[in-house]
Amino acid sequence: MSPRGHVACLGAGRMGRGIAVAFAYAGHPVTMIDIKQRTPDEFARLQREALGEIEATFATLTRLGLLQATDAAKLMRKVAVAPADTRDGVLAHTMLVFEGVPEIVDLKREVLAAASRAVASDVIIASTTSTILVDDLSGAVERPERFLNAHWLNPAYLIPLVEISPGLATGPEVTERLKTLLEGIGKVPVVCAATPGFIVPRIQALAMNEAARMVGEGVASAEEIDKAIRYGFGFRFAVLGLLEFIDWGGGDILYYASRYLEGALHSDRYRAPEVIEKNMAEGRIGLRSGAGFLDYSGLDVAAYREQRLGALVDMLRHHKLARPPVVD
Known part of the structure; x- marks a missing residue:
């Protein structure tokens, strides 16, 4: 064509x-x-x-x-x-x-x-x-x-x-x-497969509803929640994909954090899906084990980490948040 x-x-x-x-x-x-x-x-x-x-x-x-x-x-x-x-x-x-x-x-x-x-x-x-x-x-x-x-x-x-x-x-x-x-x-x-919500709408619906829920519960003001999203949640995920981020920290961390939130907030919406437990049982917890949702075998992990950190530094510069050190 x-x-x-x-x-x-x-x-x-x-x-x-x-x-x-x-x-x-x-x-x-x-x-x-x-x-x-x-x-x-x-x-x-x-x-x-x-x-x-x-x-x-x-x-x-x-x-x-x-x-x-x-x-x-x-x-x-x-x-x-x-x-x-x-x-x-x-x-x-x-x-x-x-x-x-x-x-x-x-x-x-x-x-x-x-x-x-x-x-x-x-x-x-x-x-x-x-x-x-x-x-x-x-x-x-x-x-x-x-x-x-x-x-x-x-x-x-x-x-x-x-x-x-x-x-x-x-x-x-x-x-x-x-x-x-x-x-x-x-x-x-x-x-992606033909499924309701595709990828982004399905994920963002959960995130948007949770943000609205936190306003309703008085967790924080709309302004503070949006600031947290811009400079924390969105900041990281502009560089690291969600599944890559799970691997970065470790699927085991997500599993235990999910269990705590499910109990503390009395809601199964925080329950980790079966695939997290399956990965843990198979030893696929992320960077530390060489595989998680992604395969890191043969990867120069130190260079990979530095590249991702460099991208985060670029984001800091973009938002004019990169400051020189104070050296006395």
Whole structure:
């Protein structure tokens, strides 16, 4: 496929606009296709709104130093909004389609079915749903082997991660093609099973609910909890992955800490999962044993630790928290 082939977004809402910015920024022409039949005046209003938001986004990226003003004007020429009755003509010349309509199963199935009949047989079609499983939608798609889910995190044009969730019918080569294309525009794709919540929404739902619960319990103010997240929780996990962090300290530490919290707070939501106990029984407790969730065999552990600590120092500098020593 052409590295700068045409990309279509079904829907011109927030997700479609974010994806349009991401692909246009990487040099691809992008068309957001309206899914509703509108009067000419109604469509003109949607078009002004969508293109106006994208233009404002490029202006913001210019102020943030990611674009020159002249670049923003050129990128705007790569983005278009098309009315619903031109859908098939637009899709006939596209290499990749993202569906970004509201989270209504029947509506998504209707839109995906129509799009799958209009595109070429080898065109990848991806839903961007954040809640609906790919196999609940794939039955509506002609040639479902080229269909999968691509969950972007907002703002889609800035956050690198895209969670790819193949369905039972998805061809492995389709997953690889989409990964390659996303990497080509600067994204970091990860592949996960078709399961509710994917990866990030599932983890962040637990963390957000716990933060809200602590406010409700009077543990700390919202401001103090958010400060703790920015400079403790988020600070570390911007460098170390969650499972890597378990290995860093040791799975046994998590196990015993979980047991204490479960008892002290009288809630099984803190209970360690079986995989933690299984790893301990097998001696896979992390860096100290050479393996945990990750394999550290053959790794220069001292160099690895220093590299990660160096990344944390870079974070300190970024937040202007790195201070010189006081030497008397």
